[in-house]
Amino acid sequence: MEKKKIIIAIDGFSSTGKSTIAKHLAAELNYLYVDTGAMYRAITYYAMQQNLVGKEFLATETLIKDLQHITLEFVYNSELQFSEMCLNGVNVEREIRSIEVSKLVSKVSAISEVRKKLVEQQQAMGVQKGLVMDGRDIGTVVFPEAELKLFMTASPEKRAARRYKELLDKGHKVNYDEVLENVQQRDLIDSTREDSPLIKAKDAVEFDNSDMGLKEQFERVYGLALLRISEE
Numbered sequence: 001m002e003k004k005k006i007i008i009a010i011d012g013f014s015s016t017g018k019s020t021i022a023k024h025l026a027a028e029l030n031y032l033y034v035d036t037g038a039m040y041r042a043i044t045y046y047a048m049q050q051n052l053v054g055k056e057f058l059a060t061e062t063l064i065k066d067l068q069h070i071t072l073e074f075v076y077n078s079e080l081q082f083s084e085m086c087l088n089g090v091n092v093e094r095e096i097r098s099i100e101v102s103k104l105v106s107k108v109s110a111i112s113e114v115r116k117k118l119v120e121q122q123q124a125m126g127v128q129k130g131l132v133m134d135g136r137d138i139g140t141v142v143f144p145e146a147e148l149k150l151f152m153t154a155s156p157e158k159r160a161a162r163r164y165k166e167l168l169d170k171g172h173k174v175n176y177d178e179v180l181e182n183v184q185q186r187d188l189i190d191s192t193r194e195d196s197p198l199i200k201a202k203d204a205v206e207f208d209n210s211d212m213g214l215k216e217q218f219e220r221v222y223g224l225a226l227l228r229i230s231e232e
């Protein structure tokens with residue numbers, strides 16, 4: 001008999017390694033992986049291109065009106081074995097990872113209409129289950145009935161160090177203090193916004209991975225996933 005498929009929701013602060021764990025898990029289970037942060041980043045990048053958001057301003061009403069003209073799509077890159085974000089048909093995977101987008105994304109993500117549009121798309125991706133999705137509100141808002149919920153944390157300094165290395169490896173020019181400040185700023189905005197703040201779902205399993213290696217983390221998470229699948 002074929003095993004029942006489940007939904008795995010992974011939430012947590014920025015740069016806690018959510019996406020690394022989520023990608024591994026999806027590959028091992030042969031599930032779909034969705035990085036919802038990429039969707040919020042793509043809308044932010046659109047707003048930056050249209051001059052609708054900056055350090056000191058946000059043209060909320062215009063951006064809300066423009067939402068109907070924004071199409072987001074994940075397109076699978078078989079060479080990289082990774083789905084890349086396309087905004088209105090253009091691959092923006094590299095652009096959305098920049099520190100400039102990181103600095104503005106929490107502002108744009110706090111707009112309820114933006115969240116509504118993206119949550120609807122995310123829920124549609126889970127109809128068939130067999131999904132690992134990471135973000136900030138997956139276990140609380142997008143899939144409150146998810147069979148497995150994980151909540152990842154780590155100290156801001158550890159997270160900033162990881163992000164800093166990641167950005168340098170990808171050829172972005174940044175300094176560590178700037179990255180740390182961004183991590184702390186996003187933590188604050190993401191967890192205090194009115195609509196769908198980042199909070200741990202009551203039934204989520206918490207992982208502080210400040211001092212936990214990837215292998216150990218993955219083994220624990222994978223074990224939990226197999227247990228939940230066998231219970232279905």
Ligand code: DC
Binds near residue numbers: 015134
């Ligand atoms: O996962 P990430 O760091 O790429 O996410 C970028 C930002 O997007 C994050 O700071 C807050 C927002 N976000 C959100 O509000 N809800 C989600 N489900 C995913 C991301």
